[in-house]
Amino acid sequence: MSTTTTASAGAPDEELQWLADGRRIAAIEAISVSAMARRLPALVVRAFRLGWRIDRASIALLLTCQAVSAVLGAAGLFATTGTISALFGPGRLDDKLAHAAPSILVIAAAAGARSLLAITIRTVTIHLSPRISREAEAAVLRATVAAELTAYDHAGYNDELEAADRGAEVCVDIVGEAQNLLAALASLVGAAGVLTVLHPALLPLLVLAALPQGIASVHAARVQFLANRAAIGDRRIMANLRWYIHLKRNADQVRSDTMGDFLLAKYDQVGRRLDATSRRAARQSARVSVIGAAASGLGTAVVWGAMLWLVSTGRMSLPRGGAAVFALTAVSTSLHGIVGYGADLFRTGMYLDDWSSFLDTAGGHRPRRGTETPEPPRRITVENLGYAYPASDRKALDGVDLHVERGEILALVGENGSGKTTLSKLLAGLYLPDTGSVCWDGRDTRDLDPHALWRQVAVVPQDYARWPLTCRENITLGQPTAEGDAAVLRAADASGAADVVAKLRRGLSTLLAVEWMGGEELSGGQWQRLAIARAFHREAGLLVLDEPTAALDPRAEHRIFQNLRAVARERAVVLVTHRLTNVAVADRIVVLEDGRILQQGTFAELVADQNGRFRELWDLQNERTGLPSQRGVPVGENREPLQ
Numbered sequence: 205m206s207t208t209t210t211a212s213a214g215a216p217d218e219e220l221q222w223l224a225d226g227r228r229i230a231a232i233e234a235i236s237v238s239a240m241a242r243r244l245p246a247l248v249v250r251a252f253r254l255g256w257r258i259d260r261a262s263i264a265l266l267l268t269c270q271a272v273s274a275v276l277g278a279a280g281l282f283a284t285t286g287t288i289s290a291l292f293g294p295g296r297l298d299d300k301l302a303h304a305a306p307s308i309l310v311i312a313a314a315a316g317a318r319s320l321l322a323i324t325i326r327t328v329t330i331h332l333s334p335r336i337s338r339e340a341e342a343a344v345l346r347a348t349v350a351a352e353l354t355a356y357d358h359a360g361y362n363d364e365l366e367a368a369d370r371g372a373e374v375c376v377d378i379v380g381e382a383q384n385l386l387a388a389l390a391s392l393v394g395a396a397g398v399l400t401v402l403h404p405a406l407l408p409l410l411v412l413a414a415l416p417q418g419i420a421s422v423h424a425a426r427v428q429f430l431a432n433r434a435a436i437g438d439r440r441i442m443a444n445l446r447w448y449i450h451l452k453r454n455a456d457q458v459r460s461d462t463m464g465d466f467l468l469a470k471y472d473q474v475g476r477r478l479d480a481t482s483r484r485a486a487r488q489s490a491r492v493s494v495i496g497a498a499a500s501g502l503g504t505a506v507v508w509g510a511m512l513w514l515v516s517t518g519r520m521s522l523p524r525g526g527a528a529v530f531a532l533t534a535v536s537t538s539l540h541g542i543v544g545y546g547a548d549l550f551r552t553g554m555y556l557d558d559w560s561s562f563l564d565t566a567g568g569h570r571p572r573r574g575t576e577t578p579e580p581p582r583r584i585t586v587e588n589l590g591y592a593y594p595a596s597d598r599k600a601l602d603g604v605d606l607h608v609e610r611g612e613i614l615a616l617v618g619e620n621g622s623g624k625t626t627l628s629k630l631l632a633g634l635y636l637p638d639t640g641s642v643c644w645d646g647r648d649t650r651d652l653d654p655h656a657l658w659r660q661v662a663v664v665p666q667d668y669a670r671w672p673l674t675c676r677e678n679i680t681l682g683q684p685t686a687e688g689d690a691a692v693l694r695a696a697d698a699s700g701a702a703d704v705v706a707k708l709r710r711g712l713s714t715l716l717a718v719e720w721m722g723g724e725e726l727s728g729g730q731w732q733r734l735a736i737a738r739a740f741h742r743e744a745g746l747l748v749l750d751e752p753t754a755a756l757d758p759r760a761e762h763r764i765f766q767n768l769r770a771v772a773r774e775r776a777v778v779l780v781t782h783r784l785t786n787v788a789v790a791d792r793i794v795v796l797e798d799g800r801i802l803q804q805g806t807f808a809e810l811v812a813d814q815n816g817r818f819r820e821l822w823d824l825q826n827e828r829t830g831l832p833s834q835r836g837v838p839v840g841e842n843r844e845p846l847q
């Protein structure tokens with residue numbers, strides 16, 4: 205039994221879990237209901253400010269419509285009370301009707317004008333909201349693109365990114381909700397004025413009656429938000445599982461490995477965890493809402509009772525009592541509106557907090573490096589380099605010293621996890637060292653402007669991107685050189701991608717995207733040829749090739765390594781590969797083990813070192829191919845069981 209198996213025996217399997225920043229979740233949970241209510245004005249301002257940045261005219265129009273509508277609402281209500289007083293007052297019926305006619309006209313005109321204003325407000329909001337959402341999404345995209353690559357390795361970053369995406373999605377609602385809240389507030393002011401004129405005691409009573417409902421609604425909104433926030437992780441895991449199951453790249457394995465039921469069971473397991481969270485939240489928010497509604501119902505009964513008492517004891521005349529019924533209904537509708545819309549706005553505001561706090565977080569990962577612009581490097585020097593991934597307590601690289609020069613091919617070899625890819629990323633300035641240094645012509649990568657540095661870097665990563673763009677754009681990456689297609693075709697020729705281009709329906713102009721996006725699909729090796737072509741096309745001083753020929757056929761692979769010497773003439777080339785026959789092309793080979801350099805030298809030197817790791821790996825590879833071993837012993841006669 206291996207050590208690993210012994211160590212893990214008896215321990216329960218780890219479950220899928222989404223890594224979140226615990227401090228942020230705790231801060232969200234600590235927000236009290238009263239703090240939430242106090243934030244409402246700030247949220248309204250924020251909604252309009254967001255809109256203001258995008259379309260000032262629309263926001264100005266919305267605010268004007270809102271104000272005019274409020275004034276008309278108050279005028280209508282005044283006219284209503286005037287009409288009721290006239291109709292219920294003493295005198296002959298035709299006199300009363302004549303007296304009420306102007307008020308009725310005002311009511312009709314105000315109602316008509318308010319309808320028109322409501323249509324205008326709705327139209328402008330519909331037009332404005334998606335643009336706000338798009339702007340919010342674009343802000344998230346800009347922030348992620350501008351952040352350091354290491355941001356993705358920090359616990360909580362992906363969680364916040366996810367929450368920010370959700371925040372950007374709901375931004376579409378915020379202007380509408382702020383509008384509704386303002387409209388309800390404006391109606392309240394008008395109706396409250398009328399009610400106070402009728403009797404000063406009614407308004408405070410009504411506000412008291414609505415208060416419990418208000419508190420309960422905001423409380424329920426908070427519970428709902430926290431539940432949604434807590435469920436983000438599980439939702440994200442489910443989305444990822446769905447993606448793994450759907451993905452065309454995995455579809456054959458899901459079938460041939462008969463994994464469907466197993467994966468669906470995993471999906472279901474996370475789903476049940478999610479259901480439990482939602483159930484808890486629904487129960488909690490229902491409890492709060494019931495208490496709020498009961499208290500509010502009781503309060504409303506008290507208000508109506510008070511009004512009846514005022515009328516029956518002659519403290520308020522009957523016509524005034526009739527008018528007060530209207531005013532009371534208007535005030536209570538407005539109050540309920542304020543409570544409901546306020547709770548909506550608050551919930552959206554919390555999502556918006558996620559959005560803006562992610563912009564801050566991503567901002568926190570924005571490169572803090574120098575501003576010097578590097579030339580294509582003549583020599584890259586690595587001294588005492590140490591690096592550990594943020595989420596790991598093990599060093600991926602430790603005490604590494606090496607150099608690579610223009611015109612030179614440096615090969616990095618070593619077993620899986622020995623640190624080759626990490627080292628190549630540090631050479632390319634994608635990561636910065638924790639200790640020691642990486643210097644381009646004597647200048648520390650920490651002091652260089654990152655974008656200027658990356659313009660001097662061409663990378664073929666192990667997992668290269670398959671951009672849903674045209675074939676030409678997949679090679680130029682949207683950055684054509686002055687030579688245009690001539691340079692594209694030259695790079696395609698050197699990488700073997702020219703054969704691929706020749707077979708495409710519209711050559712370089714063919715869209716390369718999965719079928720459902722209207723493009724042609726390539727094979728894995730064809731994509732890899734394009735990935736190499738894009739690196740050859742880039743006018744960069746450092747070329748990093750990380751397993752660049754893993755998917756290539758022998759002829760294509762041969763061509764790449766034949767051309768590599770010519771490509772290296774004007775560049776420093778770093779080649780990472782497990783195929784040791786390919787590293788014969790390198791000027792120097794560095795063998796890594798557990799993040800440290802174990803050996804370095806030329807191919808001939810390393811093969812000649814009978815006891816070295818390179819020679820061991822070389823023999824193992826040759827054994828498998830059945831080629832005569834470099835020790836001169838035919839492999840077939842020297843087989844030992846591989847561990």
Ligand SMILES: Nc1ncnc2c1ncn2[C@@H]1O[C@H](COP(=O)(O)OP(=O)(O)OP(=O)(O)O)[C@@H](O)[C@H]1O
Binds near residue numbers: 594619623627
């Ligand atoms: N994003 C990451 N977060 C945490 N640890 C990582 C991360 N990427 C790599 N590692 C760890 O760093 C070590 C070096 O990884 P690296 O990818 O550099 O190895 P490699 O030599 O390129 O491996 P391979 O031959 O399999 O490509 C490994 O132990 C790996 O587990």
